[in-house]
Amino acid sequence: MNTTKGIIRNVACLMLTFAACLSSVQAQANHSPSQSPAQKPEQSFPKVSGPCDRACLEQTMQAFLVAATTNQFGKVPAIAQAEIRENARAIALADSTWAKVRAIRSVWVFADAVTGNVIGRTGVELADGKPGYISTRLKVVADGKIADIEIAADTSNRVVKDYVWNLDQNVEKPLAPAERIDRISLEALALRYFMSLSTHVAMKADFDDRACNRFHSGMQITNAARNAVEGGPARTCVSSVEGNPPWGPATEQRVPVIDEERGIVIGITLLHYLKSPRNSKMYVWEVFKVVNGKIIRIDNIGLMQDGLTTLGFVH
Numbered sequence: 001m002n003t004t005k006g007i008i009r010n011v012a013c014l015m016l017t018f019a020a021c022l023s024s025v026q027a028q029a030n031h032s033p034s035q036s037p038a039q040k041p042e043q044s045f046p047k048v049s050g051p052c053d054r055a056c057l058e059q060t061m062q063a064f065l066v067a068a069t070t071n072q073f074g075k076v077p078a079i080a081q082a083e084i085r086e087n088a089r090a091i092a093l094a095d096s097t098w099a100k101v102r103a104i105r106s107v108w109v110f111a112d113a114v115t116g117n118v119i120g121r122t123g124v125e126l127a128d129g130k131p132g133y134i135s136t137r138l139k140v141v142a143d144g145k146i147a148d149i150e151i152a153a154d155t156s157n158r159v160v161k162d163y164v165w166n167l168d169q170n171v172e173k174p175l176a177p178a179e180r181i182d183r184i185s186l187e188a189l190a191l192r193y194f195m196s197l198s199t200h201v202a203m204k205a206d207f208d209d210r211a212c213n214r215f216h217s218g219m220q221i222t223n224a225a226r227n228a229v230e231g232g233p234a235r236t237c238v239s240s241v242e243g244n245p246p247w248g249p250a251t252e253q254r255v256p257v258i259d260e261e262r263g264i265v266i267g268i269t270l271l272h273y274l275k276s277p278r279n280s281k282m283y284v285w286e287v288f289k290v291v292n293g294k295i296i297r298i299d300n301i302g303l304m305q306d307g308l309t310t311l312g313f314v315h
Contacts, residue, residue, distance in 0.1 A: 057111035105165035123164030163218030198249035210293035212237035
């Protein structure tokens with residue numbers, strides 16, 4: 001009998017000890033900072049002396065995206081005279097659309113160590129749950145400092161969530177060496193395309209027109225029966241710039257990023273609508289995917305901007 005009572009006492013003591021330990025653990029958990037499963041690890045801006053190579057540029061963009069989506073704009077290492085614009089208008093970075101972003105759903109990053117530019121193309125979820133499409137260009141100068149922050153932000157109802165939240169990662173994939181062309185040829189191809197927006201005469205040899213498609217904030221414009229952006233009949237990449245469209249000329253043309261390995265060239269221009277009553281203008285960012293010297297995809301963010309006189313960044 002005494003032995004049985006002893007065993008019962010020992011079991012009771014063990015149970016009390018376990019309960020005390022469990023309470024202690026729960027108390028510690030209640031007082032420790034919580035961490036969301038989706039919380040991103042901290043990404044720091046690179047510390048470099050001299051120019052920023054491709055890896056440095058890509059790290060700079062990743063760090064910028066983390067800072068931007070956590071409202072830590074003060075961490076962005078911009079120079080005192082940095083030019084910051086969204087949709088071609090000068091702003092403070094904290095007043096940009098990035099301050100309204102809840103999460104990044106998908107991203108492409110393209111860097112060019114020759115020009116010192118890196119571009120992040122991001123499908124985002126805004127604070128109200130709606131999709132947005134944001135392109136951000138950073139011009140990185142000596143010692144990892146940022147001289148330009150250029151943002152194109154489309155938060156309109158025409159952004160296609162399924163596209164921008166699931167950006168096709170094949171666009172980022174490197175090409176086989178035999179499929180690549182040099183950077184001068186890539187730049188010339190983008191500039192010829194912008195010229196066709198002025199002349200309405202396509203350079204047909206620049207396209208693989210059977211495979212090529214153009215998207216406007218995720219909406220397919222070519223090889224589609226109808227689209228809500230340009231209207232009219234079905235068209236291809238070639239026929240969509242020909243005929244009598246309402247736009248042209250394309251001015252202030254820039255090619256900030258050329259990536260020979262991936263067959264990517266990114267162009268920015270100001271597209272005039274001279275036939276419109278208010279002489280409207282569109283701020284255009286085009287990402288061209290080029291395989292075997294032919295354009296197979298055009299990913300566009302185009303934003304109508306009344307009263308705009310310049311895109312800036314004239315330096």
